[in-house]
Structures are given as structure tokens and as C-alpha cells.
Amino acid sequence: MSEPQRPLIELRRVTKTIGDGVATTLVRDIDVVIRSGEFVAVTGPSGSGKSSLLYLLGLLDVPTSGEVLVEGRSAGNLGEPERARIRLETLGFVFQFHFLLPEFSALANVTLPMRALGRLDDAAMRKRGEALLASLGLEGQGHKLPGQMSGGQRQRVAIARALANEPHVILADEPTGNLDTRSSEQVLAIFRKLVDETGRAIVMVTHDLDLAARADRQIRVVDGRIVV
Amino acid sequence: MRLVLDIALTHVISRVRQTLVGMLGVAMGVGFSVMMAALMEGSQRDFVTQLVDSLPHITVSDERRSPPRQPAEDAYAAVEFSGLRTPVTRAGIKNPYAIIASIESWLDGAVAPSVASRAVIRFAGRDTAANVTGIDPRREAAVSKLPTQIRQGTLDSLYKSSNAIILGDKLAARIGARVGNTITLASGTGQVLTCTVVALLHTGVSQSDETQAFTLIKTAQILAGQTALVNAIRVRVRDILEAREIAARIEAQTGYKSVSWQEANEDLLSAFQIRNFVMYTVVGAILLVASFGTYNIISTITHEKTRDIAIMKSLGLAEGTVRSIFFVEAIVIGLAGTVLGWVLGFLLCLALGTIEFKSPFVDATRLPMYYTPVHYLLAASVALVASGIAGYLPARKAASAHPVEIIRGAS
Ligand SMILES: Nc1ncnc2c1ncn2[C@@H]1O[C@H](COP(=O)(O)OP(=O)(O)OP(=O)(O)O)[C@@H](O)[C@H]1O
Ligand SMILES: [Mg+2]
Numbered sequence: 001m002s003e004p005q006r007p008l009i010e011l012r013r014v015t016k017t018i019g020d021g022v023a024t025t026l027v028r029d030i031d032v033v034i035r036s037g038e039f040v041a042v043t044g045p046s047g048s049g050k051s052s053l054l055y056l057l058g059l060l061d062v063p064t065s066g067e068v069l070v071e072g073r074s075a076g077n078l079g080e081p082e083r084a085r086i087r088l089e090t091l092g093f094v095f096q097f098h099f100l101l102p103e104f105s106a107l108a109n110v111t112l113p114m115r116a117l118g119r120l121d122d123a124a125m126r127k128r129g130e131a132l133l134a135s136l137g138l139e140g141q142g143h144k145l146p147g148q149m150s151g152g153q154r155q156r157v158a159i160a161r162a163l164a165n166e167p168h169v170i171l172a173d174e175p176t177g178n179l180d181t182r183s184s185e186q187v188l189a190i191f192r193k194l195v196d197e198t199g200r201a202i203v204m205v206t207h208d209l210d211l212a213a214r215a216d217r218q219i220r221v222v223d224g225r226i227v228v
Numbered sequence: 229m230r231l232v233l234d235i236a237l238t239h240v241i242s243r244v245r246q247t248l249v250g251m252l253g254v255a256m257g258v259g260f261s262v263m264m265a266a267l268m269e270g271s272q273r274d275f276v277t278q279l280v281d282s283l284p285h286i287t288v289s290d291e292r293r294s295p296p297r298q299p300a301e302d303a304y305a306a307v308e309f310s311g312l313r314t315p316v317t318r319a320g321i322k323n324p325y326a327i328i329a330s331i332e333s334w335l336d337g338a339v340a341p342s343v344a345s346r347a348v349i350r351f352a353g354r355d356t357a358a359n360v361t362g363i364d365p366r367r368e369a370a371v372s373k374l375p376t377q378i379r380q381g382t383l384d385s386l387y388k389s390s391n392a393i394i395l396g397d398k399l400a401a402r403i404g405a406r407v408g409n410t411i412t413l414a415s416g417t418g419q420v421l422t423c424t425v426v427a428l429l430h431t432g433v434s435q436s437d438e439t440q441a442f443t444l445i446k447t448a449q450i451l452a453g454q455t456a457l458v459n460a461i462r463v464r465v466r467d468i469l470e471a472r473e474i475a476a477r478i479e480a481q482t483g484y485k486s487v488s489w490q491e492a493n494e495d496l497l498s499a500f501q502i503r504n505f506v507m508y509t510v511v512g513a514i515l516l517v518a519s520f521g522t523y524n525i526i527s528t529i530t531h532e533k534t535r536d537i538a539i540m541k542s543l544g545l546a547e548g549t550v551r552s553i554f555f556v557e558a559i560v561i562g563l564a565g566t567v568l569g570w571v572l573g574f575l576l577c578l579a580l581g582t583i584e585f586k587s588p589f590v591d592a593t594r595l596p597m598y599y600t601p602v603h604y605l606l607a608a609s610v611a612l613v614a615s616g617i618a619g620y621l622p623a624r625k626a627a628s629a630h631p632v633e634i635i636r637g638a639s
Contacts, residue, residue, distance in 0.1 A: 051636065055632050055635075058542075060542055060631055060632050060635075061632050080547060081546055081547070081548075084541065084544045084545065084546050084547070085544065085546075086544075087542065087543065087544035088543065088544025088545070089544070091544070093542050093543065095635060099535070099539045099635075100539075101235075101536050101539065101540075102536075103238045103239065103242045104235075104238065112231070112540075112543065113543050113544065115230075115231045116231060116543070116544065116545050116549065161543070
């Protein structure tokens with residue numbers, strides 16, 4: 001994609017501490033910009049604050065101090081309903097554990113964010129959901145329940161769900177953590193393709209340094225700070 | 229909204245056992261409430277009907293509520309009478325037929341004169357006291373159930389012989405008299421009459437059947453030793469709820485004490501109010517207990533669904549949407565339980581209605597059940613409100629949980 005890279009999410013001097021009394025600092029004084037069309041890997045030792053950083057980027061959590069901007073707009077004084085709306089419209093999450101709704105078919109899981117957004121009619125949502133599943137190599141598997149699928153398949157359904165509303169940024173927390181090498185490779189290939197072909201931004205937390213090396217940019221977190 | 233409904237229904241359906249338990253809780257609450265209400269109101273209505281049927285709606289007697297003013301009191305302001313002795317013989321109602329005619333001119337109902345007297349009945353050497361009431365058989369049918377309570381013979385057979393008498397069946401059995409026998413009546417004033425038993429009467433209430441006897445007015449007057457005596461006028465009104473007002477009007481018009489069925493049974497009617505209060509309290513308590521079941525189940529479901537709630541919220545579903553999902557689940561359980569409860573309640577009513585009770589005092593009866601949509605709607609609305617609250621509380625708690633903590637904990 002040749003479109004000039006524009007900032008999608010920006011953290012400015014963001015600090016997050018939790019707990020009253022003995023406060024724990026999860027991230028400290030972070031400045032980071034995520035631009036369109038870039039594949040960012042976040043690495044760091046366990047407990048260093050990678051997940052915490054991702055939650056802040058995804059407006060799932062609010063910083064104790066500092067500012068979060070989404071597409072140039074400050075999210076600081078938004079209420080939870082507005083932040084939920086932004087998550088629904090412009091962000092997509094993939095977690096280490098697939099986190100699909102167990103009673104719903106793969107297709108129903110994928111169309112869930114579309115239904116919550118309510119911009120498409122039933123037929124269009126179904127079509128889009130099936131297309132997404134097919135693009136992730138799950139053609140004709142939409143009727144299956146998560147319990148009837150393999151770990152890799154589930155993770156791909158979760159990625160399809162994250163893509164449901166054509167988000168600008170996909171935030172993935174160790175999406176390959178539970179997958180074998182082959183499935184991990186598949187997920188990575190999908191991400192690469194998304195970034196290259198649709199200009200989306202991907203932020204992927206990972207322990208795997210080889211995978212991280214294949215991203216456009218690496219952010220290394222140690223003790224709640226960015227060190228690279 | 230359809231999304232909410234979809235998710236809610238999926239949760240409810242995929243948790244068959246929990247859902248069933250919750251539904252059964254509500255169903256039992258609604259069912260037993262409906263049954264209770266039908267039983268309580270049924271017995272009350274049955275009682276009132278019996279009460280109203282067995283007695284005249286209004287009885288005008290030859291008494292007055294306050295002693296009549298003496299002419300001297302009107303003539304001289306200083307004169308006051310107190311402690312005037314009433315005459316030994318009953319005064320009777322003056323000009324009874326004129327009064328009857330004037331009441332009939334405006335009343336929507338029927339009026340009949342009667343003579344109440346007491347006598348000792350003697351047959352085959354056995355004596356027993358009886359209340360002998362003189363009636364006009366042609367008018368009687370309009371004011372009481374007497375014609376339908378006659379066994380062996382008819383009311384009109386009172387005309388067949390001079391001094392004909394109808395006896396309560398238990399009274400007849402006690403003295404061993406049968407239809408066609410001749411019995412002797414002796415009144416307190418010394419009159420002795422020989423009467424022929426022409427029919428037997430069965431009201432189903434032992435008290436009446438053991439003591440009641442009916443004759444023509446004329447016969448009762450002879451027994452009382454007062455010709456032309458009428459000491460009670462019995463009134464039946466079309467709308468029994470107006471009896472009180474009509475009684476007041478008759479009393480104002482005639483000056484004679486007129487007692488409506490409500491006044492005669494004041495204590496019973498107020499006892500019914502207490503009974504109803506008790507009933508609604510018990511019914512409310514049953515439904516409250518049932519709603520605890522719903523609360524428990526929605527709490528469990530939200531607890532089990534904590535992770536899904538976090539996911540839905542992280543995907544961007546609004547807190548209100550998530551809350552409505554669990555609220556709707558409670559309402560769905562409540563609704564399904566209510567419908568099941570209606571069926572259960574109806575069947576319980578039918579079953580109870582077939583049970584027969586035998587009592588030495590009244591004829592064998594079935595439990596009177598009263599069927600009305602009001603009971604069903606009342607139980608349903610209480611059950612639904614209770615389910616709504618029982619679902620809302622855990623739903624609100626679950627929906628307000630912070631997704632980050634849950635996602636952290638789960639991954
Ligand atoms: N609720 C909490 N209470 C106390 N400390 C917490 C809490 N949540 C996180 N922490 C701490 O915050 C720090 C950052 O946690 P975070 O999950 O962001 O690390 P991480 O880099 O994602 O680790 P991992 O690689 O194991 O997933 C850790 O030291 C963790 O112990
Ligand atoms: Mg983590």
C-alpha cells in the first residue's frame with residue numbers, strides 16, 4: 001500500500017499504576033505511535049507490561065497519567081460507552097486464548113461485532129463472515145462450534161472476528177502462544193498480508209523473537225518502559 | 229435488540245438444567261399462587277352465595293331501632309318516657325300489605341310477608357321445639373330457595389289440606405314423622421293445632437333441617453294467637469350489592485328495622501378482608517421465594533459467563549447491551565415459568581375441585597374453586613417483576629465488571 005503512513009494510535013507519556021496503598025506500576029512514561037500500514041511486534045520478559053501496554057492502546061484500560069489519541073482524537077475524556085464504540089468501529093482484538101463464545105458457531109462469532117455495529121443486513125453480514133472465514137482458510141467451517149475446532153482453527157476464527165468491522169488497527173496479545181509452528185506461521189502470514197494489502201496496522205505481542213524479527217518494527221518493553 | 233435476544237436465548241437453551249430449575253421455581257410459585265387464590269376466593273364466593281341464598285337479602289321485622297316517640301312527648305316538651313315495657317304479644321308490622329305494595333312499587337326484586345313463631349311439635353309421644361314460619365307459597369318462590377329445597381311433596385301442597393305443614397327432614401326423622409302423618413303443634417300462648425305433614429325440606433344445613441317448619445301464614449297466625457299478624461317482610465333484590473342501600477331506604481320509609489344480608493353478616497365479611505390480606509401475603513411470599521431461585525440462576529449464569537462478558541465488552545459491545553442480555557434471560561425464564569405455572573395452577577385447581585369433603589353439618593361438597601384471569605395475570609405480573617429484579621441485580625454487577633481484569637486472569 002503506497003498510502004502515506006498516518007498515525008492511528010498515539011500514547012504520550014502514558015503511565016499506568018494500579019492498587020491503592022502499595023501501588024504497582026504496569027507501564028511507565030510510554031511514548032509510542034502506531035501508524036497505518038505497519039506491523040509492530042512488542043517483546044519483553046514476562047511481567048514487563050506488554051499486555052498492559054496493549055490494553056492501553058486498545059482503550060480497554062485508561063492511563064493513570066498521560067494521553068491516548070486515536071486517529072488524532074484524545075480519548076482521555078471519553079466515557080466507557082464512547083470507548084466501546086471506538087473499539088467496535090476501529091479496533092480489533094486477538095488474545096492468546098481464542099476467547100470465542102462457546103455456544104455460538106464460528107460464523108456467529110465472526111458476525112457478532114457486525115451485528116453489534118448494525119450497519120449491514122443479515123445477508124450481507126453472513127456473506128462477509130463467510131468470506132472472512134474463507135480468507136483465513138476456514139471455508140465451509142462456519143457452522144462448527146468452537147469446541148469442534150482445533151486450536152489453530154479457533155485462533156483463525158478469532159482473527160476473522162477481529163477483522164469483522166474492518167478495523168484500522170489489530171491488537172494481538174500472543175496470538176500464537178498456544179499454536180504449533182505451522183499454525184503460528186499461518187497466523188503470521190495472515191497478518192503480513194493484512195498489513196501489506198489493506199494498509200492496516202498490527203500490534204502483536206510475542207515471546208517468539210524469530211516471529212518478532214519478521215515485523216516491520218519491534219518495541220521492547222522491560223519493567224514497564226520501552227527500551228528500543 | 230435481536231442480538232441481545234439471540235445471545236440470551238442461546239444461553240438459556242444451552243443451559244437446559246439450570247433453565248428448567250429456574251422455570252420450575254417460577255412455575256411452582258405461580259401455580260400455587262393461582263391455586264391459593266382460586267381456592268380462597270372460591271370458598272369466599274361460595275360462602276357468600278350460600279349466605280345470600282339461604283336468607284332473604286333484606287328482612288324487615290316488626291322491631292324498631294329506637295323506641296317509638298310517644299304522642300305525649302310531641303305535645304309536651306318536658307315529657308320524657310323511658311323504660312316503657314313492650315307488650316307481651318308481638319306487635320307485628322302494621323298494615324303489612326300496604327307496606328309490601330309500596331315497596332313493590334319501586335323495588336327491583338321481590339317481597340314476601342311471613343310470620344315467625346315457635347311451637348313444640350308432638351308426635352308419637354315425642355316432643356321437639358321448632359321454628360314455625362308462616363309463608364305465602366306463591367310469593368315465597370321469589371324471595372327464597374325454599375321451593376327447590378322441598379323433598380317429597382311440593383310447596384303448593386300447603387294448600388291441599390287445612391293446617392298443612394312442611395318439616396325439615398332431620399326434624400321429621402327425629403320425631404319419626406313421615407309425609408301424611410298428623411302431628412300436634414303447641415305454641416307458647418297455649419294454642420294447640422293438629423297439622424298434616426305434606427312435604428319434607430332439606431336445606432343441607434343441619435341447624436335448619438333440625439328446627440325449621442313451614443305453614444301457611446294463616447296457620448302460623450292461629451298458632452301465634454294473633455290473626456292478621458305479619459312480623460317479618462322478606463325482600464329479595466336483583467343486585468345483592470345494593471341490599472344495604474335498599475334496606476336503609478325501606479327503613480326510612482316504614483320505620484321498621486330492615487336488616488340487609490351485609491349487616492346481618494358484618495363480622496363475617498370483615499373476617500373475609502383479613503383472610504384476603506393473609507392470602508395475598510402468602511401468595512406474595514411464595515412468589516418471592518420463587519424469585520430467589522431466578523436470582524440464584526442468573527447469578528450462576530453471569531458468573532459462568534464472566535469471560536464471555538469480558539470478551540463482548542472488549543469487542544465493543546456496550547455495557548447496557550451486555551446487561552440486557554442477562555436481564556432478558558431472567559425475563560425469559562420468568563415468562564416460561566409463568567406460562568408453565570399457569571398450566572400447573574389450572575391443573576391444581578381442577579384437581580382440588582374434584583376432591584369431595586364430607587361433613588356432619590352440611591352435605592358433602594367439593595372445594596369451590598373460582599376461576600378468573602385476574603388471578604393468573606396477578607401472579608404473572610408479580611412473578612415477572614420479581615424475575616426482572618432477580619435478573620437485573622446480577623446482570624448489572626456482571627456488566628459493570630472490568631474486562632481487563634478478567635482477560636488477564638483467563639489468559
Ligand atoms: N491486577 C494486578 N495486580 C497486581 N499486579 C498486576 C496486576 N495485573 C498485572 N500486574 C503486574 O503488572 C505487570 C505487568 O503485567 P503484564 O500482564 O502487562 O505483563 P506481560 O508483559 O504481559 O507478561 P506476560 O508476558 O507474562 O503476559 C506484571 O508485573 C504483573 O505482575
Ligand atoms: Mg501478557
